[in-house]
Amino acid sequence: MSKITLLGIETSCDDTSIALVQDGVVLANLITSQWIHKKYGGVVPEVASRLHVEAIIGMYDMCLELAGISQDEITAVAVTRGPGLMGSLLVGMSFAKGLSLSLDIPLIEVNHLQAHALSLFIEHKPVYPLLCLTVSGGHTQILLIKGDFEIELIGQTLDDAAGEAFDKSGKLLGLDYPAGPLIDQLAQSGKPVYAFPEPRVSDFNFSFSGLKTSFLYFLKERLAVNPNFIEEEKFNLCCSVQHAIVNILINKLHTAALHYQIQSIGVAGGVSANSELRSAIQSMCSKNHWNLYLPKISYCTDNAAMIAHVGYSKYLKSEFVDLSVNALARYPITQTL
Numbered sequence: 001m002s003k004i005t006l007l008g009i010e011t012s013c014d015d016t017s018i019a020l021v022q023d024g025v026v027l028a029n030l031i032t033s034q035w036i037h038k039k040y041g042g043v044v045p046e047v048a049s050r051l052h053v054e055a056i057i058g059m060y061d062m063c064l065e066l067a068g069i070s071q072d073e074i075t076a077v078a079v080t081r082g083p084g085l086m087g088s089l090l091v092g093m094s095f096a097k098g099l100s101l102s103l104d105i106p107l108i109e110v111n112h113l114q115a116h117a118l119s120l121f122i123e124h125k126p127v128y129p130l131l132c133l134t135v136s137g138g139h140t141q142i143l144l145i146k147g148d149f150e151i152e153l154i155g156q157t158l159d160d161a162a163g164e165a166f167d168k169s170g171k172l173l174g175l176d177y178p179a180g181p182l183i184d185q186l187a188q189s190g191k192p193v194y195a196f197p198e199p200r201v202s203d204f205n206f207s208f209s210g211l212k213t214s215f216l217y218f219l220k221e222r223l224a225v226n227p228n229f230i231e232e233e234k235f236n237l238c239c240s241v242q243h244a245i246v247n248i249l250i251n252k253l254h255t256a257a258l259h260y261q262i263q264s265i266g267v268a269g270g271v272s273a274n275s276e277l278r279s280a281i282q283s284m285c286s287k288n289h290w291n292l293y294l295p296k297i298s299y300c301t302d303n304a305a306m307i308a309h310v311g312y313s314k315y316l317k318s319e320f321v322d323l324s325v326n327a328l329a330r331y332p333i334t335q336t337l
């Protein structure tokens with residue numbers, strides 16, 4: 001039987017990524033991050049889409065070369081349709097449509113959030129039911145995955161995403177964007193000596209905007225007394241704010257797992273690269289004898305392997321779209337299901 005080779009394309013934000021997945025196995029997963037946004041303290045949409053345009057063709061060629069695949073061996077092309085920045089999404093969508101037309105292969109659209117959740121199963125066989133915490137720069141959700149493509153949204157952030165909480169707190173500390181990885185690194189040398197109130201939010205929803213505000217007022221107060229406070233306390237501040245964010249996430253996840261009597265937990269999205277979150281979830285799962293699914297870091301942050309992975313399942317179900325399909329800046333996970 002001939003092999004099924006899926007090309008995945010991801011350009012929803014500031015990472016250009018191209019991957020090739022053959023019969024469900026990742027052959028190559030190339031990711032280029034646009035570091036220029038550091039300068040601006042956040043992603044500038046216009047700059048992001050221009051850089052996707054500059055990068056995408058070279059990355060496509062490189063991906064084929066790395067995987068040892070020729071263009072005519074590609075069976076279908078899967079692309080992120082949304083949610084994300086419209087200009088960025090359009091670059092990936094246009095490129096995918098061009099390939100679909102010129103190579104005469106099916107086009108498959110993928111919801112970015114669904115792809116993050118199902119990235120848990122790139123390297124592992126799926127187990128159901130499973131609770132997935134998706135934590136990224138734009139989203140924070142708890143999903144109940146009941147079966148193949150059967151996903152229920154049971155909680156989400158009411159304001160900022162967990163990644164935003166890291167990035168905005170980091171900005172207050174004078175750290176470059178994205179501050180999440182830097183806070184993680186600096187926190188290793190600190191202790192969580194400062195406490196911040198945990199938000200009271202009903203059900204399995206989250207809120208992070210209160211933490212950002214109390215962190216801001218706390219810093220203002222301390223800086224008024226000691227202008228070097230941030231510099232002197234950088235490690236403890238990073239550790240404390242990280243600890244507060246991780247606690248909010250873990251407490252909700254724990255309550256949800258008990259409520260739904262779940263035995264398997266997964267974490268997806270860029271923030272799942274966080275070392276304190278990873279170890280807190282590991283210890284929660286081992287204490288409760290729950291199975292844990294933690295994808296490797298290159299499948300946690302934005303990547304095209306997760307898009308091709310979902311594309312492969314959709315290909316098997318012949319879920320194709322025609323060239324009139326539009327990118328969607330807002331594309332709730334519930335709309336896909």
Ligand code: KG4
Pocket residue numbers: 013135136137138139162163164166167178179180181184269270271272273274275300301302
């Ligand atoms: O999933 P992702 O790559 O992009 C989307 O937002 O879709 O997530 C990016 C987010 C950023 O907010 C970044 O600061 C955060 O993930 N992040 C981290 C870490 N690595 C990435 N946050 C905390 N600790 C990390 N190690």
Ligand code: ZN
Pocket residue numbers: 112116136137269270301302
């Ligand atoms: Zn993402």
